[in-house]
Every structure is written in structure tokens, then in C-alpha cells.
Amino acid sequence: MLEALRLDGRVAVVTGASRGLGRAMALALAESGADVALASRSKPDLEETAHQVERLGRRAVVIPTDVRVFAEMETLVGQTRQLLGRLDILVSSSGVAQVAPLAEMRPEEWLRILDTNLTGVFNGCRAVARHFLAARSGKVVNIASVLGAVGLPGYAAYAASKGGVIAFTKALAVEWARYNVQVNAIAPGWFVTDMNAEAFADEKIRERLLRDVPLRRTGRVEEIGPLVVYLASPASDFMTGQTIFLDGGHSAA
Numbered sequence: 001m002l003e004a005l006r007l008d009g010r011v012a013v014v015t016g017a018s019r020g021l022g023r024a025m026a027l028a029l030a031e032s033g034a035d036v037a038l039a040s041r042s043k044p045d046l047e048e049t050a051h052q053v054e055r056l057g058r059r060a061v062v063i064p065t066d067v068r069v070f071a072e073m074e075t076l077v078g079q080t081r082q083l084l085g086r087l088d089i090l091v092s093s094s095g096v097a098q099v100a101p102l103a104e105m106r107p108e109e110w111l112r113i114l115d116t117n118l119t120g121v122f123n124g125c126r127a128v129a130r131h132f133l134a135a136r137s138g139k140v141v142n143i144a145s146v147l148g149a150v151g152l153p154g155y156a157a158y159a160a161s162k163g164g165v166i167a168f169t170k171a172l173a174v175e176w177a178r179y180n181v182q183v184n185a186i187a188p189g190w191f192v193t194d195m196n197a198e199a200f201a202d203e204k205i206r207e208r209l210l211r212d213v214p215l216r217r218t219g220r221v222e223e224i225g226p227l228v229v230y231l232a233s234p235a236s237d238f239m240t241g242q243t244i245f246l247d248g249g250h251s252a253a
């Protein structure tokens with residue numbers, strides 16, 4: 001049964017692989033046997049992830065990419081296929097958050113969040129489309145958020161982008177089912193990463209945020225690994241269009 005979770009011989013692109021959840025997912029995929037193309041804007045941080053992948057015995061290539069720019073995503077996909085020989089899995093983890101009351105949010109901020117979190121996911125799927133559909137196989141894992149399903153003051157733009165990812169994932173799954181391409185999403189709850197470390201360092205804010213989480217703790221980044229491996233592997237071939245909430249029960253409360 002565990003054989004179905006192996007990714008030997010597969011190649012994955014992971015965006016947002018320079019740190020946080022993206023790096024953790026790149027390492028989990030490598031541990032399961034995949035070679036990985038690592039993308040985000042920061043080359044030195046991607047190189048650190050690449051070293052860690054190589055220590056696991058897998059190949060890694062570093063391809064600095066801004067997910068907001070479709071041409072860069074096309075280059076990422078093309079170079080991955082050229083350098084690693086194929087492409088089977090796309091994990092879109094690049095994302096940004098900006099906490100601000102909507103009444104004070106600048107329209108440019110709204111656009112930056114939507115561009116990165118939602119258009120970035122579109123750009124990734126659009127860039128792999130031709131290859132996955134022709135191959136009649138492929139796995140897409142989009143990273144949404146629990147805040148795409150439940151409200152929190154200050155997060156309206158972020159929530160809109162992540163709710164968009166959940167809806168996009170469903171619609172694309174139905175569209176690509178006939179090509180045997182599975183499209184799913186992971187909606188993380190709170191994991192302490194660079195995105196929110198400052199907030200979690202403040203005891204009052206930490207307590208307020210964890211009040212929404214039945215398990216009363218944040219996730220550990222390595223806890224996302226088994227789920228992304230499952231969604232990237234043949235073990236999940238009958239699952240598509242789903243958003244799995246990895247959130248300590250936040251969305252259930």
C-alpha cells in the first residue's frame with residue numbers, strides 16, 4: 001500500500017520553495033523520491049532548499065521565478081522539462097499576506113495579493129496545461145488557506161484570493177478530469193512561518209488566533225509533507241477537486 005505514495009522517477013515544480021511551507025513540501029516530495037524544480041524570487045534561499053533536497057539524494061534545480069508573470073512561469077515549466085527530463089507534479093505555494101482593515105487598504109495592495117495568490121495559481125496551471133493534457137496525466141496541488149473559508153478581520157483581500165483558489169481548484173478539476181489530471185488544494189491553518197512570525201511572537205495575538213483552533217496549537221511545517229505527497233502520488237488518483245483543510249480543526253469549529 002505504501003508503494004502508492006512513492007514518487008520515484010517523478011518530477012515536481014514547487015513554487016514558494018525558498019522557505020516555509022513550500023520548502024517543507026519540496027523536501028517531502030524529494031523524500032518520497034521526486035526530483036524537484038524550486039521556484040520563487042530569492043535565489044540564495046532556493047539554493048539552500050536545493051542543498052537540502054540533494055542531501056536526500058534527489059536532483060534539484062533552482063529557477064528564480066516571479067509567479068505573477070506568466071512568461072516566467074512558462075520559462076519555469078520549459079526549463080524544468082529540459083533540465084529534469086519531464087514534469088508530473090505542480091505545487092503552487094507562493095503567497096503573500098497583508099493584514100489591514102479594508103477601509104485602509106490601498107488598491108495596489110489588493111492587486112498585489114490577488115496577483116500573487118490567485119493569478120500565480122492560474123499562471124502555474126496555465127503553464128503546465130499543454131503538457132499535462134497531452135500526457136493524459138498530472139497532479140496539481142494548489143495552496144489555499146483556512147481563511148478562504150472562514151472570516152478574520154483584516155484579511156478580506158487575502159481571503160478573497162484564497163477563496164478564489166478553492167473555487168478555481170474545483171472548476172479546473174472538473175474541466176481536466178477527462179484528461180486524467182487531478183487538481184486538488186491544501187488549505188493550511190496557522191503554521192508559524194515568515195508570513196506571520198511577528199504576529200505569533202506577540203503573546204496576546206497568538207492567544208487570540210489559537211482561540212479559533214480546537215487543537216490549540218499551530219502546525220509544524222513538516223506536518224504538511226505527508227499530505228502533499230499523498231496528493232502528488234498515485235494514492236490519490238480517485239481524488240480531484242478537493243480542498244483538504246490541515247488546520248487543527250479551525251474550519252470545523
Ligand SMILES: NC(=O)c1ccc[n+]([C@@H]2O[C@H](COP(=O)([O-])OP(=O)(O)OC[C@H]3O[C@@H](n4cnc5c(N)ncnc54)[C@H](OP(=O)(O)O)[C@@H]3O)[C@@H](O)[C@H]2O)c1
Nearest residue numbers: 016018020021040041042066067094095145190191193195
Ligand atoms: N503560514 C500559514 O499560517 C499559512 C496558512 C494558510 C495558508 N498559507 C499559505 O501557504 C503558502 C506558503 O506560505 P508560508 O507560510 O510558507 O509563507 P512564507 O514563508 O512567507 O513563504 C512564502 C513563499 O512565497 C514566495 N513568494 C512570494 N511572492 C512571490 C512571487 N511574486 N513569486 C514567486 N514566489 C513568491 C516566497 O518566496 P520569495 O520571497 O523568494 O519570492 C516564499 O517562498 C502561501 O500561499 C500562504 O498563503 C500559509
